Amino acid sequence: MSLGTVVITGAAGRIGSAVRRGLRGEAERLVLLDRVALTPEHPAEEVRQVDLADAPAMAGALAGADAVVHLGGVPDEAPLPELMSGNVLGTHHVLEGARRHGLRRVVLASSNRLTGSYPAAQLVGPELPPRPDGLYGVSKVALEALGRLYADKFGLSVVCLRIGSYEEAPADARHLATWLSPRDCLGFVRAALTTPGLGFTAAYAVSANTRRYWELSPELGYLPLDDAEAFAAGIPAQLHPNGLQGGAFAEPEFTLPYL
Numbered sequence: 168m169s170l171g172t173v174v175i176t177g178a179a180g181r182i183g184s185a186v187r188r189g190l191r192g193e194a195e196r197l198v199l200l201d202r203v204a205l206t207p208e209h210p211a212e213e214v215r216q217v218d219l220a221d222a223p224a225m226a227g228a229l230a231g232a233d234a235v236v237h238l239g240g241v242p243d244e245a246p247l248p249e250l251m252s253g254n255v256l257g258t259h260h261v262l263e264g265a266r267r268h269g270l271r272r273v274v275l276a277s278s279n280r281l282t283g284s285y286p287a288a289q290l291v292g293p294e295l296p297p298r299p300d301g302l303y304g305v306s307k308v309a310l311e312a313l314g315r316l317y318a319d320k321f322g323l324s325v326v327c328l329r330i331g332s333y334e335e336a337p338a339d340a341r342h343l344a345t346w347l348s349p350r351d352c353l354g355f356v357r358a359a360l361t362t363p364g365l366g367f368t369a370a371y372a373v374s375a376n377t378r379r380y381w382e383l384s385p386e387l388g389y390l391p392l393d394d395a396e397a398f399a400a401g402i403p404a405q406l407h408p409n410g411l412q413g414g415a416f417a418e419p420e421f422t423l424p425y426l
């Protein structure tokens with residue numbers, strides 16, 4: 168399937184930069200958005216410096232697009248007003264722009280931290296209720312709820328990828344369960360853009376880690392290839408003593424500085 172014109176928000180970020188490189192040459196046109204300045208590196212690239220808070224600018228940037236990969240926002244724990252503005256209102260502006268301009272697919276960067284308060288011993292799938300491990304996780308619950316609303320009410324095709332731990336290589340015990348390799352990340356994003364017939368879909372984007380505690384969603388059209396176990400020899404195996412999927416992220420001390 169031809170990708171057509173794809174907009175990437177947060178294109179200057181860690182995952183955005185990798186998705187940009189990965190889709191280069193595949194999409195007819197890549198529109199790269201971020202609040203920091205970017206420089207085009209390919210004839211198919213167009214860059215725009217836009218803040219997610221600017222609803223008209225966001226909608227304008229989505230005009231003529233076929234799909235959007237929304238990666239921009241606050242990527243970790245922060246005061247709730249900051250998360251509401253960056254992750255919730257920002258996502259609303261993306262979805263509203265996509266509705267107005269009739270985009271065929273919206274891919275939203277959700278997070279595993281939306282279920283980080285489940286026990287690590289439990290296999291969790293997207294049908295279980297959210298149990299966020301912090302305020303950041305709460306903002307991703309709202310992001311998914313907005314996606315669901317726009318799918319149910321306005322018929323948008325919305326895929327929420329609950330991204331694991333995006334790293335070149337796993338570095339700690341939690342990563343042995345949660346690692347998302349760059350190759351698998353691109354595979355999930357490509358599938359989320361191209362797999363036909365998806366209505367609202369929430370799916371974990373995690374590598375094929377032997378110790379993973381999330382279910383995969385084969386309907387997404389991508390099965391991961393990498394396994395953190397290949398790195399296990401150099402990593403202490405002991406998970407956080409609280410036994411929760413979020414580990415240290417789920418501790419009160421992680422959120423208290425932001426309250």
Ligand SMILES: NC(=O)c1ccc[n+]([C@@H]2O[C@H](COP(=O)([O-])OP(=O)(O)OC[C@H]3O[C@@H](n4cnc5c(N)ncnc54)[C@H](O)[C@@H]3O)[C@@H](O)[C@H]2O)c1
Binds near residue numbers: 182278331334
């Ligand atoms: N990295 C991970 O392991 C991971 C895990 C789960 C979910 N995610 C999600 O994936 C997405 C990308 O993560 P990342 O690691 O690349 O983060 P990142 O911080 O490297 O990139 C985020 C980008 O968004 C931009 N941005 C932030 N606020 C903005 C605003 N108001 N207007 C315009 N641009 C803005 C930043 O400038 C940055 O370039 C985020 O939504 C994050 O919550 C990441």
